[in-house]
Amino acid sequence: MRLLIVEDEVELSNSLKGGLEKEGYAVDCSLDGEDALFQLEINQYDLVILDLNLPKVDGLDVLKFIKTYSENTKIIILSARVTVEERIRGLEEGADDYLVKPFDFGELLVRIRNLVQREFVQRPTLITFGELILDTNKKVVKKNNKELLLTRKEYGILEYLVFNKGNVISAEEIINHVWNDDVNPFSSALRYHVSSLKKKIMESFDVEVVRTIRGQGYIIDEESDK
Structure with a gap:
């Protein structure tokens, strides 16, 4: 899953960014609106982690932009604005959650996980595809x-293919x-990780679940459920 942190500190x-990348997320950062x-x-x-007190463009204006042009993107407001009225306004403008600074990183992780799992439809934490099970919690x-x-x-690639x-x-x-913005889209990084993923699945479980469609991309077939 790819996240954007909008935080001027x-x-x-x-x-x-460091903590979330250790948890397996691809993370970009913006220091102003x-x-x-x-x-x-x-x-x-x-998902976007959004501070409200931002230079150049206010966080609420960024929030409105997200809800107008990317309605499926989840938003967690992370702000020192602590009054009830300010929290209500942020949620009324379309934020999915609101966390007041200072905060505990573990709590932020749980809130991110809960929102991502509710993306589009409520997804189960255990997803079966073919003979395999994907555990999205672990x-x-x-x-x-x-x-x-x-x-x-490798897990991120497989999870995204399973979700689609x-x-x-x-x-x-x-x-x-x-990936985040650091990757070169023309590099061989994706092919390398997909090849490694397919090899590990074949060597460990003797099944093929990820197929390469030449010139188009990758797929996990619906038939893998049967």
Whole structure:
């Protein structure tokens, strides 16, 4: 899942980015509202962590932009504005959650996880595809209680394909959701991770669930449920 942190406190922004990347998320950062609008125009984000007190463009204006042009993107307001009226206004403008500074990082993680799992439809935490089970809480894949060890990127690719099962997903779309802006979209990074993912699944479980559609992308077939 790809996240955007919109926070003008550099130390807090860097700390959140590091912590969330350790949890397997792809993370971009904006230090002001103007750059946030730019990032939102060129990238797709599953969730935005949004401060309200921003330079150049106010956080509430960024919030309105997100709800107008990217209604499926989840939003957590992270702000020192603590009055009930301010919290109500943020939620009325379309935010999905509101966390007051200072906050506990563990609580933020739970709120992110809950919102992402509610994206589009309520997804179960255990998703079966073919003979395998994807555990979205533990971020592991298993078969008959045997767990497959994947890197964060390998798991992210597999999870996104499972969530979009039956559809051919382009390399560009996978990169947009699993990587941050640091990746070169023309590099061989995605092909390398997909190849490694397919090899691990075959060696551990002797099944093929991810198919490459030449010139189009990758797919997990609907038939893998049967």
